[in-house]
Amino acid sequence: MPKSFAQLNYYEMLDIKPDATAFEIRHAYSAALQLYQPGSLASYSLFSGDERREILSLIEKAYSTLINDQARKAYNSELVLAGELDAGMEAAPAVKKPVSIFDINHSAAIVTVLTGNEALKNKVRQSEDIHAILSQKEICGADLKKIRTELDVLIEQIAQETKVRIDHLRSIEEDHVARLPAPVFLKGFVKSYLKCLCLEPVDELGARYMDTVARMSGK
């Protein structure tokens, strides 16, 4: 049995799915207005003036309900009670955000925030290897890599957190002197790398690394 317009639910009136986003709702609303407004060609002669007014007021109501999150939730639960909507179907999907290229967050075991992470700080404090490396006179990229593997941190995680390009991080770790960025950038990159791994004191370690690199490139 085809339903009359007034019997449709708000989603059907606007021709959208129950999980439509606010953007889609706004879009559907303006499309519906275009269809039903007086003088629209597509609905010409199909409705009397009263019918048209009624339809337009229904559309207005549908839009103002669905675009308001609270009103929409209340309306959804009404629909669920009436059996028109499956529970859980109606929730609008989370607004999409840009996804990181090295999005490794899907694995729950991986710590996402490194800087200032207490567990990481503890590890640094307790590990003797790291102490040994940090007390060296010279610190090169290979040493940094050793620390990183000791701490069980992926290079992608550092790239994601520091926003330093991953190929720069690799050339730092591999001591690829020719491929390293200019010293003025390198200094900053290494500092954020160190900060990311909770190694202290950042400024002093960074300076030591820069000296080591200067000596290596001078050779």
Place this chain on the structure above:
Amino acid sequence: MALVWPIGGGKGGSGKSFLTSSLGRLAAELGKKTLMIDLDLGAANLHTLVGVPCPQKGFSDFIRKKVSRLEDTIVDTPFKNLFLISGAHDNFDIANLPYEQKIKTLRAIAKLDYDRVLLDLGAGTSFNTLDFFLISQNGIFITTPEPTSVENVYRLIRSIYFRRIRYCFNTTDFKILEGEVDRRFGDGSASKPDCMMNIISEAYPEKYRQLQNEFSAFRFQLIINQVRKHDNAALGLQICRMIEKHLGLCIEFAGNVAYDDHVHDAICQQVFFLERYPYTKTASDLRAVGRQIVQSTGKQLMFHYM
């Protein structure tokens, strides 16, 4: 048995005959043995459009019983695979085809041995037009993007469905039904098929199911003709959507055909537009629409209800 396509559109001048001739031509080109019948009774001019200005025989010979079989009124056209039953030289009272003649014609059309039969129907919603439309599950509505034309195509679509509903009931039952619809939905709603179906579903569930089955089997298509550059290209889809939502009927949008002054030139020169101006936007639109329509298939309806 032939696949019959009635082509109608409510308003005059929307390009029914022109599209019939073009679609016929395209179907013939695609290798289908195609027959066009000019059923715009009393205002026939399909023969002029397909290059047969003076056909020797025509539809009225069949009505006047000069020939006994409809096949004998067919004339060749200059094109391979394309044939015509013309309406030229009709008698002046042909527009009011009596009921028996109409049934005889419908039966004869259904028996024709062609791949495709295109019926060029006249403007308006006379019973002749409606009944010829109901011969097939296929059907093409043509409208232009103008309020007058849209209004008439809505009217035609409603009338066709209404006519089909009417066949289900005898006169007294139908009167009662009409009264009931008016009482329930207010005055004037008896002219709305959706209101009528609503009542039928309650009063005659059996008939409702049968009608619903039949309506859902219809493969009617809509073509928007004479679309100018600044016109809304989505109009066809919107109209189909409106029909589905508010009349409860399903019609498919077949495509837009662009407006072109060259159509007028081609008709004046009495040459085929597709041949004279094959590289215009209009011609490529026609080919696209034609291809889609030639491939779509519905069933022939039997006349169990007539």
